[in-house]
Each structure stands twice: as C-alpha cells, then as structure tokens.
Amino acid sequence: MTLLEVAGVSKVFPGVRALDDVSFALRPGEVHALVGENGAGKSTLIKVLTGVYRPDAGELRYQGEPVSFATPMDAQRAGISTIYQEVNLIPLMSVAQNLFLGREPRTTLGLVDRARMDREARDILAGYGVTTDVRARLGSLPLGAQQMVALARAVMIDAKVVVMDEPTSSLEPREVETLFGVIQDLHERGIGIIYVSHRMDELYRICDTVTILRDGKLVHTGRLADLERVRLVALMLGREVSDVRREGFTVFSGDHAAADDTPILRVSGLSSRNRLHDISFGVRPGEVVGLGGLLGAGRSETIKAIAGAYPVDSGEIEVDGTPLRHPTTVKAVAAGIAVQPEDRKAEGIIPGLSIRENIALSILPRMSTFGLVSDAKIDEIVDRFMKRLRIKASSPHQRVGDLSGGNQQKVLLARLLATGPKVLLLDEPTRGIDVGAKAEVQALIDELAAEGLGVVLVSSDAEELVEGSGRVVVLRDGAVVGVLTGEDVTTESLLATIAEAGA
Amino acid sequence: MTTLALTTPHRADWLPKYGVYIAIAALVVYNAAFTPYFLTVSNLRIQLIQVAPIIIVALGMALVIGTEGIDLSVGAVMALAAALIPLYLGYGVIAAVIVSLLAGVAVGLINGALVAKVGLQPIVATLALFVGGRGLAVVISDGQLKDIRNADLIYLGSGDLLGIPVLVWTAALAILVVAFTVRRTVFGRRLLAIGGNRPAAELAGLPVQRVLITVYVLCAVLAAIAGLLSVGRIQSSDASSIGLLIELSAITAVVVGGTPLTGGRVRVLGTVAGAVLMQLVIATMIKNNLPPSTTEMVQAAIILVAVYAARERKTR
Known part of the structure; x- marks a missing residue:
C-alpha cells in the first residue's frame, strides 16, 4: 500500500507549466529521494503534497483515500510534516516551548507545566543528539540543532510522512551523521520520508528510491541502487550519457585561448567558512573558463567571492597581475571585474x-x-x-x-x-531568456573572449557550459574536484566528474 | 527630445503623479470662491512662511525615503540646532549658524553610519536620535525658552528680501538644489539606484555606504537649517517645542507627493506640493472654523488615499 501518492498531477503558473502530468508514490518506511535541477518542479511537487498548492489536474491520495488539503495546517494535522531548509520555528522562544508549541503539557490548574515540558523536551531531544539547555532560546542554537528540533517536533506530532528539503545544507558532518541515524530510526518505524538533496553521496547512502524531475516532467522513478550515478546526473540535466556528441545546440565557436600564458584572473586558495574550500584556478585573456557542478556546489559563491560580494576567509585574487586585497564590490569593479549575478x-x-x-x-x-x-x-x-x-x-x-x-x-x-572590464563573471547568463536572445548572448560571450577578455562562465546547461568553455573547473561541495581541458571538455566527462564518488 | 519618450503612462499612474496638484487646484478654487480674504497678499504670505520649514525638512526626508529609508530624527535635529543658537550667538550669527549646521552633520553621520555600516533598519537607527536628540537639546538649553534679540538671525527668520520672506527664499533655494542634485548629479543617480535595488547597486560597484551616509547628512543639515530659521521666525529658542512632530508632517508631504516608500524614486516637486497641500487643508479648515480634530481626520484621509494610490502602482 502506498502512503502518499499523486497521479497525473499538473500545476500551471502564469507563463510556466511547473508540473506536467507527474506521478509520485511514497510507501511506508521508504526513504524517497526527489531530485532535479532548479526549476525542475521539486518545490512545486512538495507544495502540492503538503497542501500549499492545489493541483490544477490530477489526484492526491493519502493512505489510499483521495484527499484535498485546504491549507498546509490540514496536511500537518493529517500527519504530513515538512522540514524546510530554513527552520521555521520561533527563534525567540525556548527550545522546549518550540518543541511543544500548541501542545504544551498542562498542570491541573490548566497552566503550562514548564518543569514537565522541559524534562520531556530534554529526553526527546537527547534521542536526536541535541544535548543543549532546553530553556535556552532556540535562536541561540546552531542551525543544525535547530533543524533537529524542527525534526523532533515533526515526528512528535505523529507524522506519517516527513518531507526534508536539503536538510544537510547547513549541517556539520557530525550533525549529518546524527540526522542519518534519525532517518534510519524513522525508516524502521514505518514513516515515509521524502528527501530532497543534491549531494550524491548522501542520496546513495540513505535513499531507497528516487524520483527525478526535469522541466516539470517526471523523467525517472525507481530503485536508487539500480541507477548508476552518472546516469542519475544525466537524467537530471537532460543529457544522454552516450549520444551527447556535438549537435550544435549552442552557437559558441570554440576556443580563443591565447598563447599568452599570464592569467588575467588568478584565484588561489579561496576559502570561505564552510562553503568554499581552497578553490584555485586561472583565466587567461581570451579564455572562457566554465565552472561546472550541481546546484549548491559553490559556483555562485565562487563568482561572488571574486566580485567582492561574498565573505572570504583566505585566499588570493589577482587581476592582471595586481592582487585584490580584502575585495569589496567597489574595489573589484575598479580592478576590472564585472559580474552578472x-x-x-x-x-x-x-x-x-x-x-x-x-x-x-x-x-x-x-x-x-x-x-x-x-x-x-x-x-x-x-x-x-x-x-x-x-x-x-x-x-x-x-x-x-x-x-x-x-x-x-x-x-x-x-x-x-x-x-x-578585464574579467567577466557570468552566472547563468542565458537562464530564463528566450531562444533568440540566448543565441545572441552566447555569440556575444564568444565575441568578447575573442577580444581578449577573460570570462568565467557558470551554467546549469551542460551543453552550454561545455561548448562555451575552453576549460571547465568542476566543483562539488565548495571544492574543485576536477578540471577538464582540451579534448576532455565534453558533456560525458563533465557528468562523470560531477557524479564521481566524493571525498 | 529626452523626456518626450517617457510618456508611456501606466493605467493607475495619474493619481500618485498628479493627484496632489489636482487637490491643490481644487482647494485654491474653493477658497478663492468661499473663503474671505484668502487671495490676499498677507494671507498667502502667512501660508508660505508656515509651510517653508516643512518643505525644507521634507526635501531631506524625500532623499532618505528615496533610498528606501526613513529619518525620524529631523525634529530632534531642529531642536538641537535651535538649542545651540543662543550659546554661540555671542560670536556672531555666522558662528551660530555654522555650529547648528555642524550639529546637523554630526547627527547625519551617526544616522548614516548606523544604517549603512552597522546595518540597522533606518526606522530603528533614527529612532535613537529622535528620542535622544531632543533630550540632549533640552539639556543644552537648560530646559528654558531663550529670547533671541540678534537682528541678523531675526532677519533670517522674519525678514524680507525683495518683498519676499528670506525663509521662503531659502526654501526655494533648497528646492532647486535638491531637484538639481536628484536629476543631474552622480550622487542623485546613485541614490535612486540604491533605493531601487541595493544588492544590484552593490554588485555594480557603487559606493553604497558613502552614498547612504551622505543622504542622512543632507537630510539632517536641511533639518538644522529649518531649525535655525524657525528660531529666527519665532524669535526665541525653545528646545522642547521646536520641530515637534515635524517628522510626521515631512513624511506626509513626501508620501502625498507621490514618492513611494519602497525607494528608487524621489519626486521633489511632488514633495513640495504635498507640503503645500497639507498646509492648505489646515488653513481651509481653520478659516472655516472647523475644530483641529476634524482637520486631523481629513489629513488622515488624504494620507490613506496617497498610500493607496502608491500601492496600486506597485502591483502594476
């Protein structure tokens, strides 16, 4: 029996078909990975499942019965809980108060029994590896611990389905282990889990099944263990592993890499908190260097760090031989860096x-x-x-x-x-623009490189990235995991590098 | 050639853009017809003298609101400027004026630093000096009203130049300077860009902090000018009453004049018209013997209409 399922669901927003005839089924005790790039329809599907949106077509069934949730509250009462990336509890209230919000234990006089509430909260949270003072304000806890509180709260209210949207994005490795322990526990208790993440290692470790969405459509669903990593990435990005060869979808003409060896932009050892780790690469005049990787790999952060708009802990940036110290956006522009966010x-x-x-x-x-x-x-x-x-x-x-x-x-x-500018940083330059403009923008990038600018290109479109770049630096979890050069700049090797088992 | 192409009006654009002028015209016509002695030189003179300080303060407020900010401390700055005048008038009117303007600069620097560097919300940052500034002013003046007998300062607040009050000349000059600043200067364009989209302005390499601090300094200096002129007009310095609640009149003038609180746009003439309109409303009510409570309700209604009109623009 399925716990929660949708059949043939569609959702249309003005100008975009966010979900197109998508079916999805979650069984009790299953950890179900939901993956797809930006705009694939993951969030829309989650919002349909949790009562935030009503589908335009298709049916929602919960425990075998057709249901329709009027509000997210209804879905929650029925046992479908969502843990969002950003914790949505009340930071100014205590940990225990947050945990019991709306269901506080009472004394015989009808007042809140704080002693009992604190005691129970301590016991419950210990099971989630949170050993903090439960009377402390929730906001004073690290984000990971807050997320555990949110999770504990979700499970406490008799959840049968728990939706986790990128739960590990703000967790420390140790907290991730605790989370996986909790997920294992939920799995054994027969609770169904929908797990959204881009981290391949995590998915393969804890998920049983996978559903892949792309452009609002279902492209694959099945056992995760049966699906190769590279195949998963290919499905997500919409590229066939085998038959990618040049088809000329993009208008890039190729390489302008000058013989000139001195880089116009040199980045070395760029690190930022726990988002970027020791990123180094160089861009020569006339060269387009692509930054590859999945969502959340640190591509945009790298771009912004170079442009002075993202805090940098260590590392050096050099433009045309001149170091850019303590970069700010003002200094970066003055140094000849132009960024398209x-x-x-x-x-x-x-x-x-x-x-x-x-x-x-x-x-x-x-x-x-x-x-x-x-x-x-x-x-x-x-x-x-x-x-x-x-x-x-x-x-x-x-x-x-x-x-x-x-x-x-x-x-x-x-x-x-x-x-x-001397250096152009382009982050998804052709996203959300029509085909004609896309070709024009691509041709322009080509032309600018030919004029001797150094270009850093970020694109989720694997083809655009491969055809537009002379070299591709592949990032994963904020670190460089590979550099493709020359003949190696192909979609296959890009996908292979992205999918490789990580450190 | 440059402005004609702009006229692709949006559906609900006319109300915030021209509503205030239409309302002024209607009130003038009404008063000309029904209010005795309305269109006399002496009455118009009184109206202009009364509205001039509000206009001067509202211009600075418009700049701040253009950056998506707000400055609650303008009344306190007027009080500070007023309180400092009697202390330094002994060194001559120029010294007194300079000191009070410097007080404005100081307050502006504090407000600007709190907003731009510390990152406080403007309403909170300026609330500090809204409360503390007037308190300091009262302390400086020992809580006493001080009569001013300096002829030069009285000339600034009450005298005439070519038959028109100096106060009105000053306001007119301020209007020109601010309009010119917004339209023609690098600073003005940056201000609008920051108000329109601050993250984008930052990525474009604009000196966002410097511009924001400058805006708050300008606003406070304009308020200080209004404060010292007010001292000259009423010929006494009373820190506990000068500029009281003027921040509300100034914000009202800006909003009624069609400047959106969401930033990115400053209507200089609209702001002037907004101040004039509110002044006319009050005058009309008084001349028709309506109680102040009625006046306040009418003012509230006008503010609501203005804000509603601005809201429609946004959802366009």
Whole structure:
C-alpha cells in the first residue's frame, strides 16, 4: 500500500507549466529521494503534497483515500510534516516551548507545566543528539540543532510522512551523521520520508528510491541502487550519457585561448567558512573558463567571492597581475571585474530605472564632470551598447522592469561591458531568456573572449557550459574536484566528474 | 527630445503623479470662491512662511525615503540646532549658524553610519536620535525658552528680501538644489539606484555606504537649517517645542507627493506640493472654523488615499 501518492498531477503558473502530468508514490518506511535541477518542479511537487498548492489536474491520495488539503495546517494535522531548509520555528522562544508549541503539557490548574515540558523536551531531544539547555532560546542554537528540533517536533506530532528539503545544507558532518541515524530510526518505524538533496553521496547512502524531475516532467522513478550515478546526473540535466556528441545546440565557436600564458584572473586558495574550500584556478585573456557542478556546489559563491560580494576567509585574487586585497564590490569593479549575478531581478537590474540609467550605473564618474552627469556622454555610450547588443525597446528611457527577460539580460551585460572590464563573471547568463536572445548572448560571450577578455562562465546547461568553455573547473561541495581541458571538455566527462564518488 | 519618450503612462499612474496638484487646484478654487480674504497678499504670505520649514525638512526626508529609508530624527535635529543658537550667538550669527549646521552633520553621520555600516533598519537607527536628540537639546538649553534679540538671525527668520520672506527664499533655494542634485548629479543617480535595488547597486560597484551616509547628512543639515530659521521666525529658542512632530508632517508631504516608500524614486516637486497641500487643508479648515480634530481626520484621509494610490502602482 502506498502512503502518499499523486497521479497525473499538473500545476500551471502564469507563463510556466511547473508540473506536467507527474506521478509520485511514497510507501511506508521508504526513504524517497526527489531530485532535479532548479526549476525542475521539486518545490512545486512538495507544495502540492503538503497542501500549499492545489493541483490544477490530477489526484492526491493519502493512505489510499483521495484527499484535498485546504491549507498546509490540514496536511500537518493529517500527519504530513515538512522540514524546510530554513527552520521555521520561533527563534525567540525556548527550545522546549518550540518543541511543544500548541501542545504544551498542562498542570491541573490548566497552566503550562514548564518543569514537565522541559524534562520531556530534554529526553526527546537527547534521542536526536541535541544535548543543549532546553530553556535556552532556540535562536541561540546552531542551525543544525535547530533543524533537529524542527525534526523532533515533526515526528512528535505523529507524522506519517516527513518531507526534508536539503536538510544537510547547513549541517556539520557530525550533525549529518546524527540526522542519518534519525532517518534510519524513522525508516524502521514505518514513516515515509521524502528527501530532497543534491549531494550524491548522501542520496546513495540513505535513499531507497528516487524520483527525478526535469522541466516539470517526471523523467525517472525507481530503485536508487539500480541507477548508476552518472546516469542519475544525466537524467537530471537532460543529457544522454552516450549520444551527447556535438549537435550544435549552442552557437559558441570554440576556443580563443591565447598563447599568452599570464592569467588575467588568478584565484588561489579561496576559502570561505564552510562553503568554499581552497578553490584555485586561472583565466587567461581570451579564455572562457566554465565552472561546472550541481546546484549548491559553490559556483555562485565562487563568482561572488571574486566580485567582492561574498565573505572570504583566505585566499588570493589577482587581476592582471595586481592582487585584490580584502575585495569589496567597489574595489573589484575598479580592478576590472564585472559580474552578472545569477538572480537578474534581485541583484542585477534596477527595475524602476530606465535602460540608460541602468547601463550607465557603474560608470557614472566617467560620464560626469565635478559630479554633474553629462547626458550627452551617456547617450553616446547607451546608443552604442543598445546597437551592439541589439536591445529591443521603445526608447532608452523605457523602464527596464518592463522589458523581456532577454532584453533585461542584455541591459545588464551592457552595464558590465561599459565599465571596460578585464574579467567577466557570468552566472547563468542565458537562464530564463528566450531562444533568440540566448543565441545572441552566447555569440556575444564568444565575441568578447575573442577580444581578449577573460570570462568565467557558470551554467546549469551542460551543453552550454561545455561548448562555451575552453576549460571547465568542476566543483562539488565548495571544492574543485576536477578540471577538464582540451579534448576532455565534453558533456560525458563533465557528468562523470560531477557524479564521481566524493571525498 | 529626452523626456518626450517617457510618456508611456501606466493605467493607475495619474493619481500618485498628479493627484496632489489636482487637490491643490481644487482647494485654491474653493477658497478663492468661499473663503474671505484668502487671495490676499498677507494671507498667502502667512501660508508660505508656515509651510517653508516643512518643505525644507521634507526635501531631506524625500532623499532618505528615496533610498528606501526613513529619518525620524529631523525634529530632534531642529531642536538641537535651535538649542545651540543662543550659546554661540555671542560670536556672531555666522558662528551660530555654522555650529547648528555642524550639529546637523554630526547627527547625519551617526544616522548614516548606523544604517549603512552597522546595518540597522533606518526606522530603528533614527529612532535613537529622535528620542535622544531632543533630550540632549533640552539639556543644552537648560530646559528654558531663550529670547533671541540678534537682528541678523531675526532677519533670517522674519525678514524680507525683495518683498519676499528670506525663509521662503531659502526654501526655494533648497528646492532647486535638491531637484538639481536628484536629476543631474552622480550622487542623485546613485541614490535612486540604491533605493531601487541595493544588492544590484552593490554588485555594480557603487559606493553604497558613502552614498547612504551622505543622504542622512543632507537630510539632517536641511533639518538644522529649518531649525535655525524657525528660531529666527519665532524669535526665541525653545528646545522642547521646536520641530515637534515635524517628522510626521515631512513624511506626509513626501508620501502625498507621490514618492513611494519602497525607494528608487524621489519626486521633489511632488514633495513640495504635498507640503503645500497639507498646509492648505489646515488653513481651509481653520478659516472655516472647523475644530483641529476634524482637520486631523481629513489629513488622515488624504494620507490613506496617497498610500493607496502608491500601492496600486506597485502591483502594476
């Protein structure tokens, strides 16, 4: 008998089909891995299962009965608990209060029996490896311990299904072991677990079954042990392991690697807390270096660290032979580094300002005398870049927020290029833009490299990464696990390196 | 050529953009028709003198709000500036003015550092000096009202230049300077970019902290100017009453003028119009013998309409 299942479920949001005829079944005691890249539909599926969204089509069955949860609370009462990446308990209340929130033990007078609550909380949490003062504020605990409290709370309220969304992303190795112990325990008690993670080692260690989503569709479901790692990665990324060979989906023309050996960007020993570990690589003028890896491998963090927007504990960054000490975003831009962040809307464009204001943003001092902006100078630059990048808009004064994704991206690239950078850091430059703009952006990257810029390219599209880059540095868990060069820059070797059993 | 292409108006755009001007026009027409002695030089003069300090403070507030911030300490800055005047007036009016402006700079630096460097929310950061600033001002002035007899300072607050009060000239100059700053300077464009999307402005290499600190300094200096002019106008310095609740009038003027609290946009003329509108509302009510409580309710209604209109813009 299945515990929780959906059949043929679809969910449509304006402009995107988040789930398309997806079926999923969880049996009691099963640890079920749910994997897929960004935008594959994992979160939407979880939200359908936990009552946050109602499916547009398809049926939800719980313990064999068709159900429909009106709110997440209903799902929780029925025994479906979710542990989110970010703990959603109340940080200012004590650990014990959080654990018993809404179900506090009472004294005969109807008051909260704090002594008993604290005592029971201590006993329960000990089983999860949390041996803290239960009267301390929850917020004072390390994130890992908070997550254990959330988990303990979920299990306490008679959960039959526990959904874990990247539960280990903020845990220390020791805490991960405790978590796995708890999962083993839940497994033996017949509780079904949906486990979302990108860490291959973890999945293969604790999961029985796997469901892979891509672009809102179900691409595979079955026993995990029967599925090779490289095959799993290939399914996730939508590439066949065997028949990848050049098909020309992208318009990159290839290598511009100059004979010139001095790197224009040199990164060595870059480390940041527990996110980046000793990352080193170099980019020569005219070279496109790809950063490969799965979601959460540390690609975006690496980019941001180089751009001065992510804290760095140790390591050196050198631009054109000049070291960049204590990098800040201001210093990085001044040194010739231009960064295109992954999240265009949140960190890239200024939606309320016009195209010309957005393009001129980083070079205002050059566009002015004594602090007064010269519109003539800006118009000249803006005109040049709008033509070169073929930005389609009614006028340079149009709000950037009103443009299509592709044109927004071009405006952002124009801002980077206007600074006359030596190094371009591009994080998912073609995400969320239409096919035409995608080809244009790819051609532009190629052209810029040919002009002698050093480019660092992050892309979840394996093909784009392989065809666009002369060299690919593969990251996993914040560390470099391999570098593909020359003939080795192929989708197969990329997938193989990503999937390799890790340290 | 540069501005024409801008006119692709959005559906609900006219209300926050022009609503305040329409309301002013309506009130002027009403008063011209029904309120005796409204369109007289002496009445208009009084209205302008009363609104000028609010305009000066509201301009600084508009800049701060443009960065998605808020400054609650402007009234306290006025009180501080006022309290320092009598202490330094003995060295001449220039020394007194400079000292009170420096007080503004100091408060602005503290506010700016708390917001930009420490990372406090602007409402909390400026709340500290909202409370502490006035307290300090009262301590400085020994809690006493002090009469001002210095002719130069009285001229600044009560005198005329070419038949128009110096106070009004000062406000007009402040409007020009702030409008010019927002539209033409590197600083102004950076301010709007930071208010529009701070993470993006940071990644674009803008000196975000420096700009934010400068904005808070400007706001506090404008408030200090309003404070010292007020001393000249009422010819006494009373730290416990000068600038009391002016932060609310200033925020109201900014909001009614169509500047969104979400940052990224500063409407300088709208802010001036917002201050004028609220002044006209009060004047109209008084001239028609309506009690202050009614005036307050009407003001509340206007604020609600303005905020509602701004909200519609966002969901566009």
